[in-house]
Amino acid sequence: MSTAPSTQPTSIPVFRQVLVYGGILALAIALIGMVVGGLTVGGVGVLSALIGTLMAVVFMGITAASILLANRYAGNENSIGAFFGIVMGGWLLKFIVFLVLLLLLKDQPWIHPLVLFLSIIAGVLGSLVVDAIVLFKSRMPYASDVVLPPAPHDD
Amino acid sequence: MDAVTVLAEINGNIATVGYGLAAIGPAIGVGIVVGKTIEGVARQPELAGRLQVLMYIGIAFTEALAFIGIATYFIFV
Numbered sequence A: 001m002s003t004a005p006s007t008q009p010t011s012i013p014v015f016r017q018v019l020v021y022g023g024i025l026a027l028a029i030a031l032i033g034m035v036v037g038g039l040t041v042g043g044v045g046v047l048s049a050l051i052g053t054l055m056a057v058v059f060m061g062i063t064a065a066s067i068l069l070a071n072r073y074a075g076n077e078n079s080i081g082a083f084f085g086i087v088m089g090g091w092l093l094k095f096i097v098f099l100v101l102l103l104l105l106k107d108q109p110w111i112h113p114l115v116l117f118l119s120i121i122a123g124v125l126g127s128l129v130v131d132a133i134v135l136f137k138s139r140m141p142y143a144s145d146v147v148l149p150p151a152p153h154d155d
Numbered sequence B: 001m002d003a004v005t006v007l008a009e010i011n012g013n014i015a016t017v018g019y020g021l022a023a024i025g026p027a028i029g030v031g032i033v034v035g036k037t038i039e040g041v042a043r044q045p046e047l048a049g050r051l052q053v054l055m056y057i058g059i060a061f062t063e064a065l066a067f068i069g070i071a072t073y074f075i076f077v
Helices: A012-040 A042-072 A079-106 A113-137 B003-009 B017-045 B045-075
Strands: none
Touching: A012 A042, A012 A113, A012 B045, A042 A079, A042 A113, A042 B045, A079 B003, A079 B017, A079 B045, A113 B045
């Protein structure tokens, strides 16, 4: 019995780890931001810190999620086109949504701009650190995506 | 009408220029990162997994600049 060779790239577990650890970090930064925002500004600061951290981590995570989604089409005839279409399309969509969200949030009375801004920076830098740590610790074999031809039969 | 007068007539929110500046750099950077990854995958498809990871960290560091730049534009205006 022979199983079909996997055409999935070896990067999939790495991106899953990036998303999981990014989520854990988001919780930590959101908690710290909410405490600091609440102590300095009050209830508005708590909400701003929560929204800012969520925005940063969700928008940074969309890249990894889009690569994971695009890898589902690996092995197809147009897999490279689909991959870059999904990843770059996700990137464009992400920035449009980010711009619209900031426009909508900017003049809301329940938002403290400075706390929101600092939370976004903390979330972005924190997720960069998590990405770097996960990628440096990941062990990926060379050339494991290759599909070898079947062994010849001796009959 | 001389150039100084034309420049003085420009009105609107100058922060839109900030958005443009925040978008140009990361857009060029991500374009280079993705383009080079396409080249690499086209040459050696079996390395797609490793190249994707390197591409991801390149995109992450480049887009961080864009996020902070765009957020600055909205928060401090």
